[in-house]
Amino acid sequence: MSCAQSARLGLRRATSLAISSGLFGILYGAACASLGISPALAALSCVLVFSGAVQFAVLGMLADPFSAPVIAVSSLLICNRLFLMGVSMADHLRGRSWAARLLSMPVLTDGAWAATVAEKAPVDRFVFFVCAGLWILALWVSGTLLGALLAGRLEPEVISALRFSGVLLLALLLLLVVRNTPMGHAPWMASALTAIAASQVLPLPLGFLAGVAAGSVIIWFGIRRAD
Amino acid sequence: MTVEERFAIAIGIMAVVAFGCRAGGLVVGSRLGESPKLRRLFNVLPACAMGAVLGPSLVAMTVVQCVALVVSALVFLASRRFLLALASGTAVLLSERWIIAILA
Numbered sequence: 001m002s003c004a005q006s007a008r009l010g011l012r013r014a015t016s017l018a019i020s021s022g023l024f025g026i027l028y029g030a031a032c033a034s035l036g037i038s039p040a041l042a043a044l045s046c047v048l049v050f051s052g053a054v055q056f057a058v059l060g061m062l063a064d065p066f067s068a069p070v071i072a073v074s075s076l077l078i079c080n081r082l083f084l085m086g087v088s089m090a091d092h093l094r095g096r097s098w099a100a101r102l103l104s105m106p107v108l109t110d111g112a113w114a115a116t117v118a119e120k121a122p123v124d125r126f127v128f129f130v131c132a133g134l135w136i137l138a139l140w141v142s143g144t145l146l147g148a149l150l151a152g153r154l155e156p157e158v159i160s161a162l163r164f165s166g167v168l169l170l171a172l173l174l175l176l177v178v179r180n181t182p183m184g185h186a187p188w189m190a191s192a193l194t195a196i197a198a199s200q201v202l203p204l205p206l207g208f209l210a211g212v213a214a215g216s217v218i219i220w221f222g223i224r225r226a227d
Numbered sequence: 228m229t230v231e232e233r234f235a236i237a238i239g240i241m242a243v244v245a246f247g248c249r250a251g252g253l254v255v256g257s258r259l260g261e262s263p264k265l266r267r268l269f270n271v272l273p274a275c276a277m278g279a280v281l282g283p284s285l286v287a288m289t290v291v292q293c294v295a296l297v298v299s300a301l302v303f304l305a306s307r308r309f310l311l312a313l314a315s316g317t318a319v320l321l322s323e324r325w326i327i328a329i330l331a
Contacts, residue, residue, distance in 0.1 A: 016310035023317070036230050045234070048242040053280070058241060062233045071237050075244040081276040082245060086252020087269040090259070101257075105249040113273060161320035164292050167284045168299050168316040174277045175303055187271055188278030195282035208279045215275025216268060223264050 006124035010131035013119060017111035017132075018139040020169045024052055025143020026150065027162040031059055033151030042148050046141045050109060052166065054078045077205035084212075085113040092116055092125040100126070107133025114173045118180035186222065191215035291326055295319035 001009070025046065032042035049055055054075050061071050085108055093101045104126065112133035116125060147154075174188060195211030202210065259265050288296065299316030303309065319326070 079248040082248040083252040084273045087256035090256025191275035191278035192282030195279040211279025
């Protein structure tokens with residue numbers, strides 16, 4: 001498939017994910033505005049960070065006592081999912097220069113990763129991934145700007161609904177990947193259940209790590225059994 | 228220090244950490260070699276990470292949020308339309324006050 005066709009397919013496949021991100025961006029923009037952050041700075045954070053989970057989390061760390069190291073450690077704990085996606089994407093981006101691959105990394109998110117991994121057509125995966133990621137980023141930024149401008153006009157019910165739609169988005173991304181890859185349900189279910197159990201006794205980030213570890217054990221046994 | 232100044236510092240930190248995680252993963256993934264076992268493991272791990280993030284959120288769900296999640300999943304599995312599924316779930320969330328009135 002040519003670059004242009006791959007680009008078009010990337011945009012098309014990512015459209016629903018981009019709109020979803022845009023809706024979530026509205027909530028982020030409104031949250032930024034409620035703290036007195038300008039729409040321009042909120043949008044800049046989206047462009048430079050492009051990770052909704054860490055951006056939302058850090059909004060709660062701007063009050064006294066402000067601590068840059070705490071923000072750095074929290075960001076690292078929340079962003080480790082991006083590391084795993086980076087590892088997974090390496091295979092899809094082979095054949096491109098290191099500069100191109102590294103320059104494409106800022107658009108790596110749950111949505112762009114899921115769309116690329118789930119794509120079965122013989123596309124130019126680099127072009128597909130970059131176009132999908134840029135499209136999601138464009139609507140994420142637009143949603144944030146809209147949310148910042150509409151802040152105060154949004155009803156509490158709408159804000160509450162948008163907040164949970166982040167969970168819906170993640171659940172649907174998971175279903176998308178599971179449906180289109182041979183991974184099966186066991187690994188992610190083991191991760192989810194372990195994270196639930198571990199988060200009862202451990203801080204949430206450690207519960208998350210325990211969940212990922214449990215999932216990796218299930219995958220490893222699955223691989224060995226298949227061999 | 229104003230909130231915007233603090234946020235600007237936070238943006239710098241988040242940007243470095245987020246890019247470092249993405250690029251670090253890419254570098255590690257590129258050096259994994261051709262081991263199909265490791266490759267398969269690392270291809271599935273991000274989905275496990277999503278599951279691990281989702282799990283604790285699901286425990287704290289309200290009844291309406293649970294209905295919204297089930298509706299979203301069923302619509303997606305039946306139609307394969309991502310946006311339709313998300314819109315259905317969000318519609319359930321937005322109609323919370325009516326659902327509660329009906330259930331009461």
